[in-house]
Amino acid sequence: MTECAVILAGGQASRMGGGDKGRLMLGDRSLIDRVIERITPQVDAVVLNANGDLSRFDDLNLPVVADSIEDFPGPLAGVLAGMDWAAEQGYDWLISVAADTPSFPRDLVQRLGGYDTPVVLAATPDPERGRLPQPTFGRWQVA
Incomplete structure (x- = not known):
C-alpha cells in the first residue's frame, strides 16, 4: 500500500487579509515548513496544492498542483487536485493536511x-x- 500527502495551501486567506497563511512564521520557521517536516516521514511522497503563481513555492522543492475547479471552491478542490496527482503517480491513498496547521499528530497517517x-x-x-x-485532514482512497 502506498500513501502520499497533499498539503492544502490553495485558499485565499480572505479572513486574514489575503496571502499565503502557510508562510506565516511560528517562532523561527514558517507554518508550511513545519507541516512539511511533520508529514514527510509518514508518507511516500508529498505534493502541495496551491493556486495563483505556483512558482512562489519553488523554494519548497515539492511538486505543486492547482485546483482543477475555478473560483476557489474550498479545500475539497485541493483534495481533488491531490487525488488526480496521486492517481497519475500510482498511489493508493492520499492523506490531506492543512498548510496552516502544523501541530497535527506525528502518527496521523497511522x-x-x-x-x-x-x-x-x-x-x-x-x-x-x-x-x-x-475535511482538511483525511485519508482518501485514490481509486
Whole structure:
C-alpha cells in the first residue's frame, strides 16, 4: 500500500487579509515548513496544492498542483487536485493536511489508516454539536 500527502495551501486567506497563511512564521520557521517536516516521514511522497503563481513555492522543492475547479471552491478542490496527482503517480491513498496547521499528530497517517473505509476524516470534539469532521485532514482512497 502506498500513501502520499497533499498539503492544502490553495485558499485565499480572505479572513486574514489575503496571502499565503502557510508562510506565516511560528517562532523561527514558517507554518508550511513545519507541516512539511511533520508529514514527510509518514508518507511516500508529498505534493502541495496551491493556486495563483505556483512558482512562489519553488523554494519548497515539492511538486505543486492547482485546483482543477475555478473560483476557489474550498479545500475539497485541493483534495481533488491531490487525488488526480496521486492517481497519475500510482498511489493508493492520499492523506490531506492543512498548510496552516502544523501541530497535527506525528502518527496521523497511522491513526487514519486504522479504518476499513475509502474515506476517513479527522474530527474535533464540540460540546454542543458533537464530533465535527475536518475535511482538511483525511485519508482518501485514490481509486
